[in-house]
Amino acid sequence: xxxxxxxxxxxxxxxxxxTSCNGDTKTTESTEEVKPVEKKQMGEGTSxxxxxxxxxxxxxxxxxxxxxxxxxxxxxxxxxxxELEAKYRAYQAxxxxxxxxxxxxxxxxxxxxxxxxxxxxxxxxxxxxxxxRGAALxxxxxxxxxxxxxxxxEAGKEFSDKKEIDLLFFYQKGGQIxxxxxxxxxxxxxxxxxxxxxxxxxxxxxxxxxxLQNKDLK
Numbered sequence: 261x262x263x264x265x266x267x268x269x270x271x272x273x274x275x276x277x278x279t280s281c282n283g284d285t286k287t288t289e290s291t292e293e294v295k296p297v298e299k300k301q302m303g304e305g306t307s308x309x310x311x312x313x314x315x316x317x318x319x320x321x322x323x324x325x326x327x328x329x330x331x332x333x334x335x336x337x338x339x340x341x342x343e344l345e346a347k348y349r350a351y352q353a354x355x356x357x358x359x360x361x362x363x364x365x366x367x368x369x370x371x372x373x374x375x376x377x378x379x380x381x382x383x384x385x386x387x388x389x390x391x392x393r394g395a396a397l398x399x400x401x402x403x404x405x406x407x408x409x410x411x412x413x414e415a416g417k418e419f420s421d422k423k424e425i426d427l428l429f430f431y432q433k434g435g436q437i438x439x440x441x442x443x444x445x446x447x448x449x450x451x452x453x454x455x456x457x458x459x460x461x462x463x464x465x466x467x468x469x470x471x472l473q474n475k476d477l478k
Contacts, residue, residue, distance in 0.1 A: 351383070
C-alpha cells in the first residue's frame with residue numbers, strides 16, 4: 261500500500277553546456293595559471309576550434325555546493341517519508357483497534373457505517389498528503405536543480421573565457437556521446453574552478469530558487 265516518492269537531484273543530463281568565446285584575450289588572475297586549450301582543425305579550409313569536456317559524475321561527487329544541495333533535498337525527502345510512514349502506522353493502529361473491538365462485540369451494527377466512513381476519510385487523507393506533499397517536493401527539487409544548472413552554466417562561461425574554450429560540454433556514461441579523447445578532459449580544472457568560487461555561486465541562490473517558484477505561480 262505504501263508508495264514512496266524517490267527524488268534525487270538530477271544529474272544535469274538534459275542539455276549540453278555550450279559556450280562561445282568572443283575572441284578577446286582575457287586578463288587572468290595572478291593566483292591562477294591559465295593554459296588555453298589547443299585549437300583543433302576540424303577539416304580542410306576550416307578554422308581551429310577549442311573543444312573541452314568534463315565528467316558529469318565528478319561534478320556530483322566533487323563539487324561541494326552540488327553535494328550541499330543534494331544533501332538538503334535528501335533531508336527533505338527523508339522527512340516526507342517519515343511523515344508518510346507515521347500516517348500509515350497510525351491508520352494501521354486504528355484498523356487494529358476496530359478489529360479488536362469487533363471481536364469483543366463492542367461495536368454494534370449501527371456503528372459499522374460510521375466506522376467505515378471514518379476509515380475512508382483517513383485513507384483519503386493519507387492519499388492526499390502523499391500526492392500533494394510528494395508533488396510539492398518534486399517541484400521544489402526541480403527548482404533547485406534548475407537554479408544549480410544556471411549557476412554551473414554561468415561558471416562554465418567564465419571558465420571557458422579564461423581557457424579560451426569554444427565548446428564546453430559534459431560527458432556521462434550512457435549518454436549521447438559514445439567516445440571522447442581524454443586529451444579534451446578539463447574535469448579537474450573545472451571542478452577546482454567551481455569550488456574556488458563556491459561563495460560566489462551560493463550568493464543569491466535562494467533568491468534564484470524563489471524567483472523560479474514565483475514564476476511558476478504566474
